[in-house]
Amino acid sequence: MEAIDASLVDWSRAQFALTAMYHWLFVPLTLGLGVVMSIMETLYVRTGREFWKQTAKFWMKLFGINFAMGVATGIILEFEFGTNWSNYSWFVGDIFGAPLAIEGILAFFMESTFIAIMYFGWKKVGKGTHLAATWLTVIGATISAWWILVANAWMQHPVGMEFNPDTVRNEMVDFAAVAFNSGAVVKFCHTVSSSWVLGCVFVVGISCWYLLRGRHTEFAHSSIKVAAAFGLLAALITGYTGHHSGRIIAEQQPMKLAAAEGLYEGGNGQGLVMAGVLRPGADWTQPSEEDKMLFAVEMPYALSLLATHEKNGYVPGVRNILEGGYTLPDGSTALSAEEKMKRGRIAIAALAAYRAAEDPALKAEALSTLRENFEYFGYGYLETPGDLVPPVPLTFYSFRVMVVLGGYFIALFAGLLLLRRRLEKWRIVLWCVVLSIPLAWVASQAGWVVAEVGRQPWSIQGLLPNVAAISRLEVSSVQTTFYIFLGLFTLLLLAELRIMGKAIAGGPDADDNSQPNA
Secondary structure, three states: OOOOOHHHHHHHHHHHHHHHHHHHHHHHHHHHHHHHHHHHHHHHHHHOOHHHHHHHHHHHHHHHHHHHHHHHHHHHHHHHHHHOOHHHHHHHHHHHHHHHHHHHHHHHHHHHHHHHHHHHOOOOOOHHHHHHHHHHHHHHHHHHHHHHHHHHHHHHOOOOEEEEOOOOEEEEOOHHHHHOOHHHHHHHHHHHHHHHHHHHHHHHHHHHHHHHHOOOHHHHHHHHHHHHHHHHHHHHHHHHHHHHHHHHHHHHOHHHHHHHHOOOOOEEOOOEEEEEEEOOOOOOOOOOOOOOEEEEEEEOOHHHHHHHOOOOOEEOOHHHHHHOOOEOOOOOEOOOHHHHHHHHHHHHHHHHHHHHOOOHHHHHHHHHHHHHHHHHHHHHHOOOHHHHOOOHHHHHHHHHHHHHHHHHHHHHHHHHHHHHHHHHHOHHHHHHHHHOHHHHHHHHHHHHHHHHHOOOOEEEOOOEEHHHHOOOOOHHHHHHHHHHHHHHHHHHHHHHHHHHHHHHHHOHHHOOOOOOOO
C-alpha cells in the first residue's frame, strides 16, 4: 500500500471540521427559530391579534438572515467530498450520495418554494395559506436535516450495501435499511431536539436583553413564555434521546463509548463517570501502572445499565477492545485489533488478486477469500492497533460539557417559567440568560465533537479509515484552502452578527405591520 503523508490526513480533516463546525453555527438556529416563529404565527391566526404577527415577523427576520448563511456554508461542505475525500466518494458514493440527492431534490426545493411565500406573501395570500407556507418552510428544513443525518448515521453504522469487486465500489441493496436504521432515527431526534433547545435559548436570551433595557417588555415576556415552554419540552426530549443514543453507541461503536467514559479497563457492573479528570499525557494505546484517571465520581452500575440494560452487564474498555477475547452480545468472541488488521490485509490482497487474475478458478478463489474477510477490509489500512484509539481527552471532556449544559438548560427553562412576570426583579437571572446564548452553541458543537472525534480513525465505521478516504493532494494546497475558508467563513459570521445585531437593536417595532393580513 502506498504510504500516505499523515499531515495530509490531518489537514484534510481540519478543513472538513472547520467547514462543518461553521456550518453548524447556522443550522441549529434555523431549526430552532423556525419552530418558535411558526408557533407565534399560529397564535396570530388563532387569536387574530396583530401583536403575535409582529412577534412572528421579528423572529422570522432573524431566521432569514441565519438561513442564508447556512445555505452558503452547506454547499461548500458537500463539495469537499469530491475535492478532499474523492476516494471516499468513489468507494461509497452510490450509497452516501442517495440521501444527499434526496435532500437537495425534495427538502431544499421545498424550503426555497415556501420561504418565498413566507416572506413576501403577507399581503398577497390568506392567513391560513401563509401559516401553511411558514410551517412547510420549517418542515422542509427539518426534512433536509433528516437526510443529512441519515447519511451521517450510515457513516457511523454502514448497512444496506454490498461490495462490488469489479468496480471497487459499495452498492446499495436495501434503501430502507439505510434510510431508517435505528442510528439514523435516534440521531435525528436527538440532533433536531437539541437544535430546538438552541433556538429557544436564543429567543429567551434576546428577550431578557430587552427586559434589561426596559424595551418591548410585552414582546419579551410573550416570547419568553413561548420559547421557555417549548425549550423545556425540547430539552427533556434531548436528554431522553441522548440516553438511547448511548445504548446504540455501546452496541455499534464500543470504542467511542470507552473514550467518552475514559474507560481503559472494562468489566462487569461499570459505573458512569459523573465528573472526573484524566491523567495528563496518559498513553491510551498502551497499558501502564498508573491509572489513566486522576479521579472520578461515578454513579454505580449506571454505565452497564446504559449499555446492556443489566446492572452487572459487561462493558469493554479501550484495552479490552484492542486485545479482544471478551464475549460479544451475540455469543461470539471479540477479535483483537491485530487479528482484524491481519484479516483486513488479507481482504485487500484478495481484492488485488481478483482484479489481476485472468484464470476463472483463481478469480473465484480470490473472491471467496475477499468475501470471507471483507468485514475487516478497512482495518488493513491501519499501521498499529493504537490507530483505533480516538483522542480520548477531547471526547471525554466534550461529552461532559454537552451533558452538563443539557441539564443546565432544563433548569434554565424551568426557572423562567416559574419566575414569569417577576423576571425584571431578578436582573442577575436576566444576565445569566443573556450570557447563556453562546453556551447553547458550545453544547451543540460539543455533541458533534463526541460523534465525530469519537469515531476516529474511521470515515466509515469499521469499513474505511481516513487514511484510505482522502484525495491525493499536495499538503500545501489543502493548507491554502483551509486558510481561505477560515477567512471566508469568519467574514460570513461577522457579517451575520452585524446584520442580526442591527435587527435586534431595532426591535420588533422596526417591522412595518400597519397592513392587516388578507
